[in-house]
Amino acid sequence: MSISHTSSEANFHLLLLVLLAVAASDVVVTASYSSIHELLRSNGLPAGLFPESVKSYKLDQKGRLEVQLDRPCLAKYENRVLFETVVSANLSFGQLKGLEGLSQEELFLWLPVKDIIVNDPSSGLILIDIGLAHKQLSLSLFEDPPVCRSQGSSLYTAGRKIIGFQDQR
Template sequence: MVFSLLLLLLLLSTATAAAAATSAEAPSTGNATIYDILPLYGLPPGIFPDTVTSFSLSSDGALSVNLSGPCYVDFDYLLYYAPTITGFLHYGSFVDLSGIQARRFLIWFDVDRIKVDLPPPSNYIYFDVGWITRKLGVDQFLTIHSCKSSCRLSLTVNRAFQQAKDFFTDLFW
């Protein structure tokens, strides 16, 4: 009888613990902004422009960021941000991205993953575009940049010319 009671108690406590683990809520972000959250994941705050209106982060790391509209930010590469950016936030990386594109030689490429070297602090940030990884200085992502609402043609041509020059210099030197 005592053994049956102990076994029943053990089963009930295991079931209660399992139910509590599966119903875990998303981490509370309180009044924190996305710029406050990113450093907690080892990422620089300037990954997103200054036009973030809201975001949601679930317990599995699913992140959805809403901007006030589409925008462009000029880093070493020109980046395009769609009004909604989604992906999964992990320590040191933002993966399965949708909504960010980088331009190289007048062609726009989807950014699949953004990551940094671990452990932080990292000197570099990496953008995975398909099977290509581009390494950029992390210092340009330490500040939050303003959005440009459009991509001017003169800026595009000048940037493409400079990137082509850099590419061939790297290729032959």
């Protein structure tokens, strides 16, 4: 009788060790990169896909990435992009798939960005899937994390000045 008790106790300890190992490996995934930008680079994506103002991020064992910002904000690449407070996606090498919390302005419409893909880094191109269309842009647009500004009328003026447009009188 004591053998089965010892056996079930051993199984319990083994199960506990497995659960601890799984939990520890999840922590290692998120702790092994000093920033979201380093994580992106190590996965074949440009560092500038997320703004410099990222508050925190989590990456689980299944590759689900969740990025936290202080507040929703706008950035400028080729077009304006809106980051919600939380942006999430499935991260795999060269891909952010199933994005949520990211929209891009196209012809005065805000369209959700669904996927961001770098098939071949040597091509210098990145594919942005906005549902209705796939846009190929230069990877160089995404080299550095953009400055992300709060939404509002002052943003538009500030954004115009940043990219070199002058008010015409």
